Amino acid sequence: MAELPDLTVFAGILNRRxxxxxxxxxxxxxxxxxxxxxxxxKKALEGKKLLSVSREGKTLQMxxxxxxxxxxxxxxxxxxxxxxxxxxxxxxxxLGFHFTGGEGFALVDLQKQATPTxxxxxxxxxxxxxxxxxxxxxxxxxxxxxIKTLLMDQHWIRGIGNSYGDEILWDASISPFSxxxxxxEAAVKTLYKSLTVxxxxxxxxxxxxxxxxxxxxxxxxxxxHGAGLKKSPTGxxxxxxxxxxxxxxxxxxxxLYI
Numbered sequence: 001m002a003e004l005p006d007l008t009v010f011a012g013i014l015n016r017r018x019x020x021x022x023x024x025x026x027x028x029x030x031x032x033x034x035x036x037x038x039x040x041x042k043k044a045l046e047g048k049k050l051l052s053v054s055r056e057g058k059t060l061q062m063x064x065x066x067x068x069x070x071x072x073x074x075x076x077x078x079x080x081x082x083x084x085x086x087x088x089x090x091x092x093x094x095l096g097f098h099f100t101g102g103e104g105f106a107l108v109d110l111q112k113q114a115t116p117t118x119x120x121x122x123x124x125x126x127x128x129x130x131x132x133x134x135x136x137x138x139x140x141x142x143x144x145x146x147i148k149t150l151l152m153d154q155h156w157i158r159g160i161g162n163s164y165g166d167e168i169l170w171d172a173s174i175s176p177f178s179x180x181x182x183x184x185e186a187a188v189k190t191l192y193k194s195l196t197v198x199x200x201x202x203x204x205x206x207x208x209x210x211x212x213x214x215x216x217x218x219x220x221x222x223x224x225h226g227a228g229l230k231k232s233p234t235g236x237x238x239x240x241x242x243x244x245x246x247x248x249x250x251x252x253x254x255x256l257y258i
């Protein structure tokens with residue numbers, strides 16, 4: 001699943017390639033997940049200029065002229081692929097965006113779960129890279145749930161998923177099984193710092209690898225999250241267990257607070 005770093009990079013690429021261009025044609029191939037009819041969606045977006053693309057939590061938001069916004073949630077397997085003369089109709093297409101000048105891209109998903117939303121509601125939940133330490137500390141103090149589960153809960157913090165939840169907790173040396181309100185103040189501050197450092201470092205690594213191409217999710221730089229990883233950079237054995245229905249990776253060197 002694409003998480004905050006991936007989506008931040010994707011938004012930058014779409015801005016560089018398509019910002020300022022007019023959406024000439026929108027191909028609606030799979031419409032059942034959209035909150036508007038095909039006719040309404042095309043009327044709202046076709047002929048409109050793309051003003052910017054932003055990331056909001058785990059979604060991309062395409063801002064068009066006339067105050068029209070299209071949110072794209074890639075869900076578990078959704079991807080963005082560039083369209084060209086050799087790739088005009090990719091497999092598993094959900095939406096195809098064709099801009100003036102002949103360029104475009106498509107939202108594809110084998111599982112057909114990727115979700116476009118016309119003019120999505122504005123969320124009041126803070127983004128992981130926007131929330132301040134006071135909010136984070138107060139949130140943890142109120143929650144008697146595992147910290148891994150809380151970091152992934154989009155009702156409280158937007159943008160962090162399973163992969164980066166593991167990476168952040170390992171960087172902070174906190175066990176994913178720790179209870180949120182049992183984590184001491186000093187460790188909370190460390191965790192907050194790790195959250196920012198890990199996400200921003202990942203953004204830079206993905207930007208370097210992608211350039212202006214949409215190459216999909218990258219996980220080669222992960223420290224502990226991944227079935228192929230056996231030891232952490234410090235030499236500790238990597239273990240895995242299911243937390244909240246998702247496989248989590250951790251080491252015994254991470255402190256458990258309960």
